[in-house]
Amino acid sequence: MDFMMHSEQQNQLEPTQAPVERHSHNQWNPYVDNGGTSLIIAGKDFVLVASDARQSVGYNINTRYDPKAYELSNKTVLATSVCSADAKRLCEVLEQRAQLYYHKHERQISTQALAQQLSNTLYSRRMFPYYVFPLLGGIDAEGKGAAYSYDAIGNMERVTYKAFGSASALVQPFLDNQIGMKNQRGAEGERMLTREEALRLAIDSFTGAAERDIYTGDWLDIFIIDAAGVHKETRELKHD
Amino acid sequence: MDPITLRLPHTVQRPQELTSYGPTTRTTQPIVTGTSVVAFKYKDGIIMAADCLGSYGSLARFRNEKRLTQVGEKTLLGVSGDISDYQYLQHKLEDMITHEYDMDDGQSLGTKSVYKYLSNIMYGRRNKFDPLWNAYVVGGIDNGEKVLGFVDMYATTYSSDTIATGFGSHLAQPILRRRVEGRTEQITEEEALEILDECMRVLFYRDCRTFNKLRRAKVTAQGVEISEPYSLETNWDFAEDIVGYGA
Secondary structure (H helix, E strand, C coil), X not given: CHHHHHHHHHHCCCCCCCCCCCCCCCCCCCCCCCCCEEEEEECCCEEEEEEECCEEECCEEEECXXXXXXXXXXXXXXXXXXXXXXXXXXHHHHHHHHHHHHHHHCCCCCHHHHHHHHHHHHHCCCCCCCCECCEEEEECCCCCEEEEEECCCCCEEEECEEEEECCHHHHHHHHHHHCCCCCCCCCCCCCCCCHHHHHHHHHXXXXXXXXXXXXXXXXXXXXXXXXXXXXXXXXXCCCC | CCCCCCCCHHHCCCCHHHXXXXXXXXXXXXXXXXXXXXXXXXXXXXXXXXXXXXXXXXXXXXXXXXXXXXXXXXXXXXXXEEHHHHHHHHHHHHHHHHHHHHHCCCCCCCHHHHHHHHHHHHHHXXXXXXXXXXXXXXXXXXXXXXXXXXXXXXXXXXXXXXXXXXXXXXXXXXXXXXXXXXXXXXXXXXXXXXXXXXXXXXXXXXXXXXXXXXXXXXXXXXXXXXXXXXXXXXCCHHHHHCCCXXX
């Protein structure tokens, strides 16, 4: 269904092109972009996951509080972006899989296993993708903060920080500069953030994004996951 | 009759050229449509309004459609979009409610369950590329909690203190954001009705697929109450001053 996302481009003709009669009828586009931004930062023994809560379509704000990040278990959080309907279903499916694993093995699923499961779940819909760009945060087997980022069809990568969604083009360069220390003379590569630093950067990222991106705002859900479990806090963003 | 030539309806073979002619067809546009639904939370529960028009394109075809209905004991459903898809869904909801009643366990479906059921149907149909061409507003009180949710043909779902579908999302929602947002608990029934009428009046003035015959409904702890059709006071004096447009 990838081609459907570009249906507008398809209909555009070059000035020299004559319109060609299409034999296959135009199909209905089942995807919606609901905007919103998600962010993940991995630390030494924790991981921070943050998502704004605005849901919009075009110039309309549907609601000011529709959480995009979900606690899948007491040690993993899944943050999503783009198509809200697909995102909600994906989380349900993943939660069911995690639950199934628990009953089968009498032990909670590890972050790595759940990360692979998410990739497989996305890839199972290769021909009709979930239009979602997930970020998964948890604690790995060594007790380190684990952050995984995915594309809509299941390509998976372990990262130290990542931003996805409508303001990703605003947030990612900020993180590249502040955490990745990219292209800075004298800098010694990626920084390992403390909890407080990560929290401050996440908040600054979102206040910045809410200023310039109309699809990001209203409320910010921040999850900090460590060995003790998931700590959630909700902060206010710009409401306009 | 010769038993060999007997044909049951489902065994009748259609001519080859008919079965294989043309692509599979699905709903690609709505036919008879209902316009905006406006709903919001107030002190005692949920209040909702919709007009009684079923439009056939620009023709005001059916002028006594009921677009607000009760589902189960304490849920209110408002619909905009294709009326036939809605009637199909209404049968499914009735089946579900009947099934639950047959369980005879003294339990009835709450608003959240009805909302989830509806959302799952919408998501399933979207995945089949054969959507139900509607936007639904579900309101109710579930275990003392006010629930107001929305689902559309893409299965986009959300909950909010104020919800308006269709043209209402452009014309009524700004009014609701100004008058309702953040003060739902202070709004009495009297004020709620006044706000609702203001929204419906603006919609009647500006949306060409509306009709000045509408119903309102509320869900409170006492249950669901849907009004008889009524009309709004309108004032067209300004029309005198319009110059141009061939007037």
